[in-house]
Amino acid sequence: MAEEHDILNIEDLKVRFETEDGTVYAVNGVNLRLGYHKTLGLVGETGAGKTTTALAMLRLVPDPPGVVECKRLEIDGQDVRGMSITKLEQVRGKDISMIFQDPMTALNPVFTVGQQIAESIEIHEHLGKAEALEKAGDMLEMVGIPRARANEYPHQFSGGMKQRVVIAIALACNPKLLIADEPTTALDVTIQAQVLELMNELKEKYDTSMIMITHDLGIVAEVCDEVAVMYAGRIVEQGSLEEVFGKTMHPYTEGLFNSLPNIKNRTAKLKPIHGLMPDPTKLPEGCPFAPRCNYATEDCRKAVPELHRASGTHMVACSAYERDKNFMIDRRKR
Amino acid sequence: MQGAGSCALHLLFDGANMYKYIIKRLLMLIPVLLGVAFVIFAIMNVAEGDPVYQVAGPDATEEQLEALREEMGLNGSLIQRYFRYIGNLLKGDLGTSYISKMDVMKLYFQRLPNTLKLASLAMLVAVLISVPLGIIAAVNQNSWKDTLAMILALIGLSMPNFWLGLLLMLLFALKLGWFPSGGSEGFISVVLPAVTVGVGLAALLTRTTRSSMLDVLRQDYLRTARAKGVTERKVIYYHALRNALIPIITIFGVQFSNVLGGSVLAETVFAWPGVGRLVVDAIDQRDIPTVTGALIMTTMLVTVVNLIVDIVYAYVDPRIKAQYTK
Secondary structure (H helix, E strand, O other), X not given: OOOOOOOEEEEEEEEEEEEOOEEEEEEEEEEEEEOOOOEEEEEOOOOOOHHHHHHXXXXXXXXXXXXXXXXXXXXXXXXXXXXXXXXXXXXXOOOEEXXXXXXXXXXXXXXXXXXXXXXXXXXXXXXXXXXXXXXXXXXXXXXXXXXXXXXXXXXXXXXXXXHHHHHHHHHOOOOOEEEEEXXXXXXXXXXXXXXXXXXXXXXXHHOOEEEEEEOOHHHHHHHOOEEEEEEOOEEEEEEEXXXXXXXXXXXXXHHHHHOOOOOOOOOOOOOOOOOXXXXXXXXXXXXXXXXXXXXXXXXXXXXXXXXXXXXXXXXXXXXXXXXXXXXXXXXXXX | OHHHHHHHHHHHHOHXXXXXXXXXXXXXXXXXXXXXXXXXXXXXXXXXXXXXXXXXXXXXXXXXXXXXXXXXXXXXXXXHHHHHHHHHHHOOOOOEOOXXXXXXXXXXXXXXXXXXXXXXHXXXXXXXXXXXXXXXXXXXXXXXXXXXXXXXXXXXXXXXXXXXXXXXXXXXXXXXXXXXXXXXXXXXXXXXXXXXXXXXXXXXXXXXXXXXXXXXXXXXXXXXXXXXXXXXHHHHHHHHHHHHHHHHHHHHHHHHHHHHOOOHHHHHHOOOOOHHHHHHHHHHOOOHXXXXXXXXXXXXXXXXHHHHHXXXXXXXXXXXXXXXXX
């Protein structure tokens, strides 16, 4: 392809779920670009629309009730929006693949793990069953599981092992873009570190671009080059890791940092963001974060702030900066 | 399909354990059958008045009755008679019919092939209708397809079997003349009774398939499969259906057991000489040896079907096999 393109280019992605109890506005105009070999951290609370955004990239949002609209959705320069189902099935698992949140439920209980890894190899590399299983064995070894266990079923594996299998499935065909949806949330802390290390290693080895969905800022710091913070289906702050972590601009991002436990002062109480994420069936007028924001003024409740460039690649959606360019949040020094 | 090959391979590995399980289950059948035989035997002997009067007629003397009682094996206590019966049963002797004076075992085995034919074909009809219908209903939940499938199931469930049989007979036998209206001449005569019984069974099986598929369709692992690039068709018929099979097999087993006992209504409508009519006729004629013998044979058949169902579970779901072979 002659034209310059990124691995991922999304413009104005909107997803809503039309249910009997009303319309849930899950994603409300998300723009994302990601360069090759980069890792983006998609951060936010539960219900911010991170997973829905990711599923929309694979066109896996269940329809009905999901309705997806966007101006542009390109992966590796290919327009996913208008793709035929057949073409889409060739892209899924090959160009873009996904690691799911809960390894306990992400594997099919009636097939061996070997079969489940081999399946995508069979589909995308057009190999025979035996060859695909052979390669599935290689993948298992790569994620640190003896290949002899390929004949076992998911119920014979522990949670951490299952997540390794899920990772092996996602990486089986060398995807160009890997979406990891909270890959460590369901695992205990020691296993988390192992899995993260493994993912970092494999990412380097295969030169894969990655989107890491998480609510854990520690993981972001460890793995990501770029960060996008989501709130109520919108990106509220976006930039390089240094920009977002070093010069935090959005009050919500600040709140996320403040709610981290303080390792230097272990007895200190956590400082959570008060209140809850707004009900996605009836989002408030104006900035959706305003009801929980310490700096909110009357103006904040009038219009939804646009994402504006602050400096370099740093973008923020907060009307305080529209009023006062120098409004900058000092993160409390610890 | 991808599952079959390595599944067979997997079987070889823990095949020994599976054989152990099957042998254990077969041994457990012995006390079950003895118990069931006792219950049937006791009920048949207690419920009925002394059959000797019936056979001998009203003018028989006390000596004649006593001689007849001995000849018919009705002397002694219930327990004594039970053990005599079981002893004979082990030799393959179920006694002699009071009415036709024929060997009951022979009578039963004359009818059994007909019942097996009707039962298997009816189940085939039921599965061919219900599984696709249930899947379509589940995949298109709350759409018109779902509603239509559920209405069809409701009709199938509430329509009296004999009435459906009569309607089918009216149309296909009398009006169109495609199939005979009764009897058991050749393969073609089994079609109408099999459809009659099968349609009735399909209703429950459709509902089971639908609800089981609905459960499975919500599972995360189907999303994993889709994200791998698996075609939607394969997601439904391979990944989802395999997981939805257990309840379907359970209902299948229950229904198959039922039709093995005979489908009296369909057999009566179509003059089909199956086990069901054998038993009902025998009851009418107070032919106790025939009733007892046929019921015990049917019970044996049903326990074997249950065992087969349990074994099939293990091949469908590895988690169940893990429980068996523990």
